[in-house]
Amino acid sequence: MSKKEDIINTALNLFNSHSYNSIGVDRIISESGVAKMTFYKYFPSKAKLIEECLVTRNQNLQQSLEATIAACDPSDYLSHIRAIFEWYHAWFHTADFNGCMFQKAVEEISKLYPSSLQPAIDYKEWLKGKLCQALNRLGVKQDEQLAAFLSSILDGMTIQAQIDPKQVHLEDYWKRVNTLIQMELSAA
Structure with a gap:
């Protein structure tokens, strides 16, 4: 792993565990084990570091979700959507789940940086695109609107999981999501 990747991974872990505002550059330098000059060679500002961290987070999420979808039957588009919901639910129960780093960024630092x-916008557009593609292939006519709505449901699940992951009952959510999809299909 390169020094730049070490810095990004250290910063991602710290920002995820704490917050963007409470973690300073000196702590990231110390915990990543790089010299100050090396840090500033790659990241002239904290804003640039945060942006690069979020770009990396976006790439990691996309790769993980793509792998999850790839494990589904390629022609079962409903299973693609369910797999996304299952992925989110599994994420809520990981040891390092502390909410969405994009939501945190919007709340904490978007005005400053x-x-x-x-x-965050790129990830949301990508996710809506994945949902829209599956809905379109299922035959849903208002695929873009429903994809945006499903994305909002995932956001709500994420916020609920921050409060108490045990209260996010996947089957309850999926039952309602599936009902919405079936209603759209019967209206088509």
Whole structure:
């Protein structure tokens, strides 16, 4: 792993475990084991580091979700959507789940570091695109609207999981999501 990757991974872990505001550059330098000059060679500002961290987080999420979807029957698009919901539910129960880093960035630092918004926007657009693609192939006519709604449900699940992951009952959510999809299909 390169020094730059060490810095990004250290910062990602610290930002996820704590917050963007409570973690300073000196702590990231110390815990990543790099010299100050090396840090500033790659990241001239904390804003640039946060942006790169969120770009990396976006890439990691996309790769993980793509692998999850790839494990599904390629022609069973409903299973693709369910797999996304299952992935989120599994994530809520991981040891390092502390909420969505994109949501945290919007809440904590988007006014101070506006560039931190773009990776969050990119991820949301990608996720909606994945959902929209599956819905379209299922035959849902208003695929974009339903994809946006399903994305909002995932956001709500994520916030609920921050409060208490045990209260996020996947089967209850899926039952309602599936009902919505079936209603859209019968209206088509």
